[in-house]
Amino acid sequence: MTTSPARHLIASLLGIIALSLIATLVATTLGPASERILTVFFISLIAVVGMGLYSGNSGILSFGHLSFMGIGAYVSGLLTLPAQMKMATLPKLPDWLAGTETGFLTAVLIAVLVTSVVALVVGLALNRLEGSAATIATLGLLIITHGVIIGWRDVTRGSQSFFGVPRETTLWAAAIFCILALITARLYRDSVSGLRLRAGRENAIAASAVGVNIRKERLIAWVLSAAIMALSGALIGHFLGAFSPKKFYFADTFLLLAMLIVGGMSTVTGAITGAVTITLVTEVLRRFEGGFNLAGLEMPAVFGTTQIGIGLIILFAMFRKPEGLAGLKELEERFFPAHKLGAAAQGAGDTVKNVDPAPLEGKNLTMRFGGLVAVKDVSITVSSGEILGLIGPNGSGKTTLLNMLSGVLAPSEGTVLRGNTDLTNAQPYEVANHGIARTFQNIRLFDTLTVYQNVLIAALSTNKGERATQRCEVAIRAMGIGPHAGSDANTLSYGDQRRVEIARALACEPSLLFLDEPAAGMNREETDDLMATLQKLTRELGLGVLIVDHDLKLINQLCDRIIVLNEGAEIAQGDPAEIRKNPAVIEAYLGHS
Amino acid sequence: MDIFLQQTVNALALGGTYALLALGLAVVFSIMGLINFAHGELMTIAGYVLMYCGIAGLSFVIAVPLALLASVVAAVLMERIAFRPVRNGSGATMLVTSFAVAMILQVLFQNLISTRSQPVLLPAMLSDSVHIMGMVIGVNKLAAIIATVVMLVFLDWFMKHQKTGIAMRAAAEDFAVARLMGIRANTVIAGAFALSGLLAGVAAVLWVSQRASVDPLMGFMPVLKAFIAAILGGLGSLRGAVAGGFLLGFIEIYLSAFLPPEMQEFREPIGLGIVVLVLLFRPNGLIPSATLKAEKV
Known part of the structure; x- marks a missing residue:
């Protein structure tokens, strides 16, 4: 059940589908380079809405979500890796896993399920912490997962590259999964659970006093967002074909968080805005990274131009628009009027159904x-x-x-x-x-x-x-x-x-x-x-x-x-x-x- | 037994460094609710000052105060330039601002100094060792422990007997009321940053004197650990930060000393797992902050 007017949801779903399809069609006409950029963009966007689904609705910033992306990538990779390849690169794999070789979609599905179970266990522990302590705990989660992936050599090849994963992620696959992830996040935001969670974000004590069990809603959002992260991880794994634990650590966490925060983490509109902005800026700055010639002036190569650029954008956003470029409302909520009261319902006034006589x-x-x-x-x-x-x-x-x-x-x-x-x-x-x-x-x-x-x-x-x-x-x-x-x-x-x-x-x-x-x-x-x-x-x-x-x-x-x-x-x-x-x-x- | 005592000395040295870092984070957090990601960069700045002093041939006795001064000044500047505009923002806003600052500083170090690890000249005395009660203890370890104790005693005195220190405690309790009592917000916050810069500087000197090198990301890992120490102890509680820092130091050193070799690869996850376990039983930390329950309903 959703809690917002149907026209909001319809408008946003149509918008999401139309935008994704148009972008995909444009990229296919522009050629392979744009297709690659757009595929990576879609995969990043899935991760950003995944992070936003939890952090935005609950108000607790998470640094740990790339753990789930990593788990998704490794689990799905282990499933689709050809059996012969496994024998060669991972000789100590348990037998049942060594013999398994599934298709791409099955692997994605299993990866999402496995990650959700892991997230449920982690979430039960994390749920005991509040606010900033919870945020730091998610940092701990990232370090723990990274440590386990590196240490568990028999299954993950440790810090070495995990390669040979079939490159199954096409632009169209990324686009379709991205549409699914965006729709899930959008619907969740205005679901009963999402609305309760947002109430808890705004005022935990008041939410609790009107019957909201905030921890339960947080756990739901946590698991759902982990599932989306796993999807993103499985896709990036099957796009790159080879990856190492470093891919799911601090550098990418910061990049994705920057997208989420610059755009505004409490809306799907914000996630899209942020992902577009940061992707564009990175693509532009990357060209300057190796030095360039400005009106005869030779500019030196500056290492890390993109990072500085992203850092400055974040600072600018925080100083000027701390809620992010998109603010607190979805685009469609700005265009279409919000709830209006319908005609007076029958029997208006019977607020109480049964009075409990016990004092x-x-x-x-x-x-x-x-x-x-x-x-x-x-x-x-x-x-x-x-x-x-x-x-x-x-x-x-x-x-x-x-x-x-x-x-x-x-x-x-x-x-x-x-x-x-x-x-x-x-x-x-x-x-x-x-x-x-x-x-x-x-x-x-x-x-x-x-x-x-x-x-x-x-x-x-x-x-x-x-x-x-x-x-x-x-x-x-x-x-x-x-x-x-x-x-x-x-x-x-x-x-x-x-x-x-x-x-x-x-x-x-x-x-x-x-x-x-x-x-x-x-x-x-x-x-x-x-x-x-x-x-x-x-x-x-x-x-x-x-x-x-x-x-x-x-x-x-x-x-x-x-x-x-x-x-x-x-x-x-x-x-x-x-x-x-x-x-x-x-x-x-x-x-x- | 000998190994155990020996490792305990190591744990005290490492835990003390974590404690100083966690304290620096806690001083700022308790007053303005900012989790300062760029705290590690203060450490790195102090480290680089030590390095340049060594290159310039300055004695260590002069280099250390200069390094401390540099990190204090950097901390105050950081507050003035980056954090003042978001002072009234939410916790997340300030945290994100601080991580942007950290990112920019790291790239600047990489471009202006070097991406690689640089050696730092240390007095030969630091790498000596002394024999105490049948144990061989490195002078650097001993110095770390002594410096930690001196800093903790100083901080205790400062917070209890100095006007600024008392003002900081008042501000941590209730900033709005403290301001109504005539405490200047800018002074208290600048003071808190200066103090956290000093603590980061001391931690940097101790850190560098164990490793004799400095790199652009030097402060990142220890400060990450200090974050974890801070929630282990109880976020916003100064005594908690010290307790959490020492406990984390003990966990890490004992694990690396006594964990069987085939498990060593999982040392970090296991150590953090223990932290999680402690937090499951004490979600507000070892010594919870007093202001936690004070929210008026």
Whole structure:
């Protein structure tokens, strides 16, 4: 299933196919030299979209992807190498492998499968690391793979050239596989998994809170991208006929990464732009490498002109366009309008399908950060159909308590229960799937995604994604942000961004909703508006709300019950009238008189 | 037992060099989130200064401070020219910028100096060895260990008692708040780069004094190892960087000493495999950075 308008996908698929075919036809008319350049270009482009599929969507730069290209090349080469050749060059090969000789396509397929399995194992380990640590770990992967290929002489001929691979990669084969790889990458970007992964890239905590298991999506993208790299490796192996481990090490990693980064790694458009730019520049600079004559001036041969050129282009791109030449949007997304809201769906308003009647109980919750006790032995029950206020001075532990209830923090002591289900150490995405949704004090939207996509991710990732489109649109309408559906979330005003946050939480179809300072930064009218919406939601849908805010007027008018925290401990609980008279509360807010 | 002690001395020497490099990376990373790929080129620059000083007939006692000065100046210039424009960019943007810088510098070394490895004149004393407790220890190894200890003590003092050092620690904790308290961003960042340049310079002197040669890619491999040491220790944590550097040194030296000969070819993959194993159990490193959990939700 895809999550973007069909016209985007159709436009891009047609574009990819047309461009590739035109380029191929032009090259065949120009002769063998251009055919060679274009074949290498296609193979590089496959690798670049492969790297982009993981790095672009997950936001984790990978230096290790050439490992998979290498594995693909060696595995497919071992399969297609003629048996006699194997006997001569690799006498110590195990018998079953020595006797095997398959066709090109079979070899490519097996190479892709084998590499995917390797990538799955590597990915499970890599998944434990985050951000920059993961990036460096991929560097480690590159060194490990290189070391294994060199050390495993009986199978790979070590650091010597692995030769005799039949040259089966024709221009047309490269073109067709390139089209396949581009389409795979394009479709993945707007698949459910791709959209979730991009949400995780934009804001990991928020993505998790709306039900996205980021690690799972990362693993999917990792394996898929490794498979594409293996394809590229198998093709380059069968194009060159001979290669050595050096081909899949730092030099080519940098070249391919340069293409990805200069073009922009979050789109397929970017991968193509980057590959074209760098290929053109390299082809031009290579001609100057041996020295040239400029208007009578003899220029000396400069070794490494191409590298300097690429280095300068990267610097220029980073200084001027850090997102790459193509930016963050696919070409077709710029030309065709994004999602518009369809006509109001039937039964608009039934956001919640079944209300889970079980209350959420936090028992004796304590949270320590080093020596600091942020929350001390607080017990809290949130039931559906009730609006519960949580107030207290700054630093009294309100948000920490909310974080423990929603799985963002694991409590140091105490338990969190929903009915019979223990949610104490549950991950946020699991909590979200138990009908609990939340918003954040500091707005956490998926900035570069549209409002529609922001909300859709939540609907897709909770309750098994049932009726996702309908839930998404109902939530957007309920919060009155329909006119902004197609805009990027970071272009909205502050108040509208808060509304998108609430819509996103509603799209999870929660039975309990946690709001962390929803009215912060809103003016009086906006706050009143919000209050009316919230009252309507609880009354009509039986939603339970836990609300943290400093606006006491809002809290007093809205809440059925209020809990007051001070210095991490509960100091009062009761209905608004009681709380207003409670001496401990007055003291906490106003001090001794 | 003797071999074991002997190898332990080697491991301390190598691990100390990794630790200094990893520290240099960590100082910069903890403040601005930049993984500096061009750190190795600072090492190479210091190496070339040593080489030219040797050719010019300068004494090693003068050559070493000059080499350190050169890498400090190069680090500060690098920040000013290449990294300031991307200071507020994402981690990936800065990392990519640094690799472009590294690539350009490598090609420049190859064109302006030589593509080949060049010999460096070292004082004869460095290749002597001394007998301690029945072990024969190379003076260069001993010097490496002593230099590492001196640098670590200096750094500890600097970070705890010097105004700039304290400012750097504050900036690593929360740069925005540190700036609100009146700490100048440019000073702190330039200071961090100067410090990382100094550490790279010391590491380069130690590295060159073991090998007596320098080539355009000299800094590449050791800094790659230092990256790995830095995540092994805990990215952004200074103590972690030291721990990771030493642990990686120990892993490498013991493997090369005690791995059976038929496995030696797989030394590197096995060593990194052990690192991965450690990380599987401690994904945030041996001594995780304190700021990891501090993100406000």
